[in-house]
Amino acid sequence: MTWFLLVLSVISGTAGDLLTAKGMSDHGEIHDFRLNAVLQIAARLSRNMFIVTGTLAQAVSFFSFVALLGVADLSFAVPATALGNVAKTVFARLFLKEHVGWRRWAGALLVSFGVLLVSM
Amino acid sequence: MKPFSVAPHRMLLASQLRVVSGLAPTTKVVTGRDFSKIKHHTCVVLAIIANTLGNFLLSVGMRQMDFQPSAAPLEYLRIFANPWIDAGVLLLIVWFASQLSLLSWSDLSYVLPITGASYVLTAVLGKVFLHEFVSISRWLGILVISLGVVLVVGTAPKAKLGPREVIP
Numbered sequence: 001m002t003w004f005l006l007v008l009s010v011i012s013g014t015a016g017d018l019l020t021a022k023g024m025s026d027h028g029e030i031h032d033f034r035l036n037a038v039l040q041i042a043a044r045l046s047r048n049m050f051i052v053t054g055t056l057a058q059a060v061s062f063f064s065f066v067a068l069l070g071v072a073d074l075s076f077a078v079p080a081t082a083l084g085n086v087a088k089t090v091f092a093r094l095f096l097k098e099h100v101g102w103r104r105w106a107g108a109l110l111v112s113f114g115v116l117l118v119s120m
Numbered sequence: 121m122k123p124f125s126v127a128p129h130r131m132l133l134a135s136q137l138r139v140v141s142g143l144a145p146t147t148k149v150v151t152g153r154d155f156s157k158i159k160h161h162t163c164v165v166l167a168i169i170a171n172t173l174g175n176f177l178l179s180v181g182m183r184q185m186d187f188q189p190s191a192a193p194l195e196y197l198r199i200f201a202n203p204w205i206d207a208g209v210l211l212l213i214v215w216f217a218s219q220l221s222l223l224s225w226s227d228l229s230y231v232l233p234i235t236g237a238s239y240v241l242t243a244v245l246g247k248v249f250l251h252e253f254v255s256i257s258r259w260l261g262i263l264v265i266s267l268g269v270v271l272v273v274g275t276a277p278k279a280k281l282g283p284r285e286v287i288p
Contacts, residue, residue, distance in 0.1 A: 029225040085232055107233035108268070111268040
């Protein structure tokens with residue numbers, strides 16, 4: 001059960017982040033933060049399949065993580081999600097064709113390693 | 121005397137208020153590059169703070185409620201009776217909105233390490249408000265995360281653009 005929840009949380013979290021990132025970069029930069037414009041953007045995004053599936057995947061990830069906290073220690077659950085961070089960076093390079101320079105690789109690894117230390 | 125004349129200083133105040141509240145087109149006050157900078161930094165700070173505080177309030181609320189995961193579906197709605205949980209959920213919505221905005225002009229590989237700063241803020245919140253013990257390895261972890269965040273902050277949010285087009 002613990003491992004099932006862990007794998008589910010990491011996979012759905014990774015998929016969720018990649019899908020929403022793809023959807024938002026397709027949408028293009030948001031310039032206008034007035035209420036009318038924000039509502040229009042929200043309506044447009046709710047018809048964007050990447051955003052909808054990505055948000056659902058994030059929700060699955062969130063609830064399985066909360067359930068994971070119910071059956072496992074925080075010191076076990078948190079490092080696992082940190083490993084998800086490295087996976088997300090790798091997939092962002094592969095699927096989203098992002099230019100990940102050495103500083104971003106180093107940053108992703110340092111943050112994940114730091115999370116491991118914090119949760120020890 | 122005109123029927124709708126207003127003292128000049130009051131007009132100025134009103135227009136400033138409209139700008140602050142987001143009702144006036146801010147591009148008239150802050151243009152182009154400056155506005156991009158401001159919205160970028162606002163979204164970064166908002167994402168980090170809302171995520172940390174949202175999770176924090178949620179965990180405070182969940183501890184108060186003594187929640188059982190195996191409970192009936194209606195029990196899940198009962199947790200919204202707790203104001204801490206409501207505030208936490210509201211902040212997580214703010215986090216999601218600013219994360220999405222940020223992703224509309226930044227790479228995922230930029231956003232992820234930056235929002236890792238929330239782990240640092242979580243540890244600080246635990247230390248200050250819950251008086252949790254922070255061990256040497258925890259401080260070391262906080263230092264390592266901060267180093268990673270600083271490294272990534274120095275890169276352009278959208279690496280595909282030319283160097284002149286990016287937000288510093």
